[in-house]
Amino acid sequence: MIPASPALRRTAPLAIAAALVASVISPISAPPAAYAAADSALEIFVSPEGSNGGAGSEASPYRTLEKARAVIRSMKASQGLPDGGVTVTLREGDYERDTSFELAKQDSGEEGAPIVYRAYPGEDVRLHGGRVLDGDDFTPAGTDGVGARLSDSVRSSVMQIDLGAAGVGDLGGILQTGYGLPPGDEPAEIFFDGAPMTVARFPNAGSFVKTGTVSDPGGNPRQVLGGNATSRPLDPVYDDGATFRYADERPETWASTEGAWMYGYWYWDWADGNLPIDSIDAATNQVSTKNASHYTVRSNQRYYYYNVPEELDAPGEYYLDRGANVLYFLPPAPLAGTTVDLSLLTEPIVQIDGASHVTFSGIGFENSRGDGIRIASGDHNRVVDSTLANLGGWGARIEGGVDNIVHRSEITRTGHGGVFVGGGDRPTLTRADNAATENTIHDFSRLALTYNPGVMLSGVGNTAADNHIFDAPHQAIAFEGNDHMIEYNDVHDVVQDTADSGAIYTVRDWSWTGTVIRYNYIHDVGGATAPGHDQEGIYLDDLTSGITVVGNVLENVPLAFLIGGGRSNTIENNLVINSSRGLSLDDRGTNWAAGHCAPNGGMQKSLEKMPYQQELWAGRYPWLVGLLTDQPCIPKYNSVQRNVFKDSAAPSIAGSAAANGTIADNWVTTDDLRFVDETGGDLTLSPDSPVFAKVPGFEPLPFERMRKSTREPLEPLDLGLTGxxxxxxxxxxxxxxxxxxxxxxxxxxxxxxxxxxxxxxxxxxxxxxxxxxxxxxxxxxxxxxxxxxxxxxxxxxxxxxxxxxxxxxxxxxxxxxxxxxxxxxxxxxxxxxxxxxxxxxxxxxxxxxxxxxxxxxxxxxxxxxxxxxxxxxxxxxxxx
CATH class of the missing domain: 2.60.120.200 (Jelly Rolls)
Structure with missing residues (x-):
């Protein structure tokens, strides 16, 4: 049965949609609803061409958000908010930010009287985390300094600009980052015509070289630390670099390796990272690194070189000479009459810490080295109908508070993930009900290639619903914690460059339980650049347990479901189409992964941090109470029932899982399932589909709501108009x-x-x-x-x-x-x-x-x- 418990009904699809839309204050081209409904509401105008000595009116706008914030604070202190709240309307243009725009508790709105920051209807407003460079200020590259290292074949096409003269001071440096390392500031980038450009690299974008024989694998931080690094400066083990042979002699042509880096998958195809070059030995064709990779380095792994001026040879590539503060750029189109965006700000463009009832509507958060917006605490905040793009960090991070939502926005070209949705208290199982809903999230995880999903759920009781997520090297949705809802998402073209990972993923903690994954359309996972055929649709890794997976459609996924030896998982009423491996439920806890579930192992220690045997947890997750005395490494009590596998391999179920669970009524077939319009992308099962006869109790799937990518564009009310x-x-x-x-x-x-x-x-x-x-x-x-x-x-x-x-x-x-x-x-x-x-x-x-x-x-x-x-x-x- 599709779950319908009281806890789940709180996030049932229609309830979520109604509550969410009711709470969204303003569509992008309409005045905020609260303002529209209350004649006494206040509207303040801000413009890049305004003056803080103005009146804040449409005819005489303020210049900065800080001025509008100060006026609101003063008004609240003297007379309180007007009945309809306050709308701050931003006129068109770039609002360059040197620091975060910060909203604290004193900047809160109230229920029925929100504070709304919105774009003027029909105008393009960007909160810009850097500088807008005038294309006309670029000049042909010279031959001084770094310019002398440019290739003669492209020198006439390379342009340069003195960033100091453009008002840019500190570009920051390049830090060692990647899997297993704590967050660090991403380097400054440039964006042209809305697209991120590429730091000069070899081979050019889309290609890798491979490590040769490894003579010294370097330090092994994972083994030494017993886990991931958590703070900077990094442990001394990271100072123990590696040495390996290189196959292509290109590095020998460079004038210097100072400042040159490599980026790759140094040991596992799901763990990325960068390494600075220490030296090149042309006599032995070996490269040595200054630092260790998190899992060491082994042979035949993919990597590329970058931040090398000699490799500035393809349109769209650039090099930042940090010493001279000069940008060299090989533009993909003439620069005359254009602009180039340079990212600088390392803090979030907007930070909400304690403010509540605040909405950002129709605004671009763009061109920053950090996150677009961060909600550290505060309740009932909204980011709606906005664009979060060209960022070094996450599009949005919700880290606390209650009922904070990123809704109907586009999150794209982020260096890390799309939307982080956290909050709630795990020991008390207090829900946060924060959410990412109806967003389009694509081309994310540009700089951190693994474990930076389109949506990350953490904490308790948060939601990812109705999102369209696509084009990424690794995961689409990942989760940790309890009682999350993942539903009605359309996910495709992810896990494109990695292996041993899933479009929807979690791993290795018995106490991370209670999440429901239902009604998602996951298709076309993996890709030509993905190594092997080890890409999954829904992956419950390393003994993950207590997860409900029902009503999903998975199409063209190498392995639709991988259940990594866990227990008390429900995998029911799903439809799998064209998967070379339909479902695997293994017993890894009894063999190679036994250390994870062993007495006093990592999973037991994580479980014992939670009050899992006390009344609250025992009532919510009764299967956890006696877990440690019930052969915890054996995959017991899983239910794999009423799943349909069309043109796919039969489920592979470990003997111990079959003997200790319920495996029944799964149909493997090549029959015509009578979809409503398979050619047109509509996989709704017709009422006369043989599924309903062959699989008693199989419930119809609401595919029309699930799909976004295969649906025809919505007609604009037959207007013949746009907008x-x-x-x-x-x-x-x-x-x-x-x-x-x-x-x-x-x-x-x-x-x-x-x-x-x-x-x-x-x-x-x-x-x-x-x-x-x-x-x-x-x-x-x-x-x-x-x-x-x-x-x-x-x-x-x-x-x-x-x-x-x-x-x-x-x-x-x-x-x-x-x-x-x-x-x-x-x-x-x-x-x-x-x-x-x-x-x-x-x-x-x-x-x-x-x-x-x-x-x-x-x-x-x-x-x-x-x-x-x-x-x-x-x-x-x-x-x-």
């Missing part, structure tokens, strides 16, 4: 034209289209109403705003009238003469000469206004946090 933003919920339940309409499913959910200001024209919106619903407040608005006197709306407000449609010109709804009826209705806004506006419902004039000169937006939805949404749909929007 819709906000929460869109396409529905085929009620359709006026085309194939889908827009369903309003929650409070404060607004779909917005902004365009040029028009003084004449007729806006038409079709509206489907369930007239029996008497608890509803939804509307369509066509005007120049949705605050106070600017509102020009038609809809249903049952607090005004349950029997008739309402209109609103200004601050109040008024009942019209048109009675409500179930079905489709035509709403019209007729803007004409002389500032006149006429509002019509089904051709009947219901209101006029002589002071409505123009409109520049159409908005559909629910502005009010009142629990009244109802069964309504919008469709076929047009402007004539």
């Amino acid at each position: 819709w933003s906000g929460a869109g919920h396409p529905s085929t339940e009620q359709v006026h034209g085309g194939t889908s309409s827009h369903a309003v499913v929650a409070d404060r959910e607004i779909l917005t289209h902004t365009g040029e200001l028009r003084q004449e024209g007729t806006v038409t919106v079709w509206f489907w109403d369930d007239a029996s619903d008497t608890s509803m407040q939804v509307a369509a608005n066509a005007s120049t705003g949705d605050t106070g006197s600017l509102f020009r709306a038609l809809g249903v407000a049952t607090t005004t009238s349950t029997s008739h449609y309402v209109s609103r010109i200004g601050t109040s709804f008024v009942a019209t003469s048109v009675p409500r009826s179930t079905g489709w209705h035509r709403f019209e806004w007729v803007y004409g000469d002389g500032d006149a506006l006429e509002l019509r419902i089904d051709g009947t004039s219901v209101a006029t206004d002589a002071s409505s000169p123009a409109f520049d937006r159409i908005q559909l939805g629910d502005w009010w946090a009142d629990g009244r949404s109802g069964s309504v749909y919008f469709d076929d929007v047009s402007i004539d």
